[in-house]
Structures are given as C-alpha cells and as structure tokens.
Amino acid sequence: MPLPETEVPGRLQAELMSRGLRMTRQRRIILSVVETAKQHLDASQILRKAHKLDPQIDRVTVYRTLNLLKRHGLVDELDLMHLQGEKHYYERRPQRDHIHMACLRCGKITEFESDLFDRLKGQIQRDCRFHIVVSRLEVGGYCGQCRSLPS
C-alpha cells in the first residue's frame, strides 16, 4: 500500500481542503483508509488499518475525524441493524442513496438502489414539507441463500 502522502489526494481530502480545513498527517491517513475501504468499516477497524500506516494514531483522532466527515456530509453513519452490537459503520456518501439489507442469519450486508426509494424521498419532501438532509433505510431479514436453508 503506497504511503498516503505520495498518493494523489483522494476525493475526501480534496473536499476537506477546499473547505479550508487543515490537512494533517493523521487526517490524510484516516481519509485514505475510509476512501479505499472495500466494505463498511467501524471505528476500531478504521483505527487498525490506520495503525498500519502510522502506529501513533490514537483512536480519539479517528473518532474526531469521523465526526468531522459526518458534519460535512462526506460520510454516512450506518447501524446495519445493530447486528454486531452498538457500533457504527461508515461509508463515503454515495452519488445516489442506497438501501442496506442485513441478513439476520449470515450477517451479510447487501446494498440496493431503487427508483422507488428516490421517489419516496421526493414524496416526503413534498407532502411533509420536510427538507431531507440525510436518510437511512435499513432492512433486517433473510437473504436468498439463508431463506432456503433449514433453520
């Protein structure tokens, strides 16, 4: 894994810098971890990956950086139906919102985009005169594989 300092700054980093926020070594590392994540990571997983690039980084810095990203609407915080306790998971805010499905049996998380979801949010904004800043649709149940298994 190349050092984040020598990498082309990711989108998160560019976004934060364009807002005039200070770019520290620790932030660059944490941002690169979030940016390159292949699954949903919780704070302690982000810390573990950050430690590989700089063992000095403290978990407090991870929490503070995640809060910063949240406040700026650059990441979304997920509960994933609290399948694994009360921790939160983070993902870069996508172009288009999606639904998270969590299998209660195997724990697999699946994402799903849907026009109906977009239309539903439009309906909420119109009918309830409610300006949506963030939305979260999480569904718990049984995925295709687990549905057909004996209990």
Added chain:
Amino acid sequence: MPLPETEVPGRLQAELMSRGLRMTRQRRIILSVVETAKQHLDASQILRKAHKLDPQIDRVTVYRTLNLLKRHGLVDELDLMHLQGEKHYYERRPQRDHIHMACLRCGKITEFESDLFDRLKGQIQRDCRFHIVVSRLEVGGYCGQCRSLPS
C-alpha cells in the same frame, strides 16, 4: 393512572401470554407503560414511568423486558437519527410500517405512512430475494416550520 393489575390486559400482555410467557408484576407494569406511551420513549424514560407504579423495578428488568418484546417482534427499536445521543427508543409495532422524520433543528419527530414505502419493500423482497423481518426508514432534515426560520 389506574393500576395495571386492575386494568384490562393490554394487547402486548395478551400477546405475550398467548405465547406462554410468564406474566410478572414487573412485566405488566412495563408493558402498560410502553402500551400507553404518547411519544417514543427510551429505556430510562420507561424506567421512570414504571417507578411511579412500583419503585422497586430495576433498570435491568426494563432492558430485559424490552429485549423480550423485540425478540417477539412486538416493539420496534428506533434510533431517531441519534439526535439525543446513542440511546434507543421503542414503539409498539404498528399495523403498517411508517417512516420517522427527525428535525435536526427543533428535534420534532414526525411519522409518515406511504404506499411508495410499502411498494419499495415489496420490490426489495422480490428483486433481491430478501425476506424482510424488520425495516427502518429514518430521515433527518428540517421540518416545515424550521425550514422557513432564519438560521
């Protein structure tokens, strides 16, 4: 407020008894608190209301009873966008699922039912071959009043 012992057993109590679960004095009280709640209550608010009927009830019993109701699908657990920290809120599971909208400014929680929501869940079940057990759509933003206020 009449003593729950002398009340007609509520629907939650009837439901639990029909499943062969023991009906203790503490459970009757906690069920009646959840059943008669006019807003979404968290565990400590439920404990406070239960204490008015029986000051001996322990918070552990409240948590255990809420877990019991959750496992039996009789109440839903809500985050309400973590507006007030990480606590959870509880409501009796309704006939028809609804959406929770949380105003980031005034904290008001609004509920909304929608055919589009029902259709979206149908689409998920069909297109993703995912059997939905529980679903939660929470939205954070600005309600009608707060939208038109100066910031």
Added chain:
DNA sequence: TTACATGTTGCAAGTGAGTTGCAACTATCA
C-alpha cells in the same frame, strides 16, 4: 524563511447505555 496564532493531537480519565453472573424469588402447573 521564520514566527506566530490557532487548530489538532495523544494521553488519561470519564460518561452513559446496555449486559452479565448469581443468589433469592415467584408464576405456573401437576
């Protein structure tokens, strides 16, 4: 290039929601 002001970090300690182990208790049923 340096000096500075202000924002950021790491550490230690704290908070708050929720859980667990266990002995005493009690609802249910024969």
Added chain:
DNA sequence: TGATAGTTGCAACTCACTTGCAACATGTAA
C-alpha cells in the same frame, strides 16, 4: 401445596464513544 423452571434485583462489568488539557503542527502573514 409443592416442585421447578423462568424471572428479578443487585453489583460489577463491558463497550463505544467523549472530554480536558498540555504539547504540538499547520497555514498564514511578515
């Protein structure tokens, strides 16, 4: 009425996350 299996209350614990604060580093302006 007594047996028994589930339930309760207490104390201690866990876990995710936050706060106070002194030392430090970044961006800026000279």
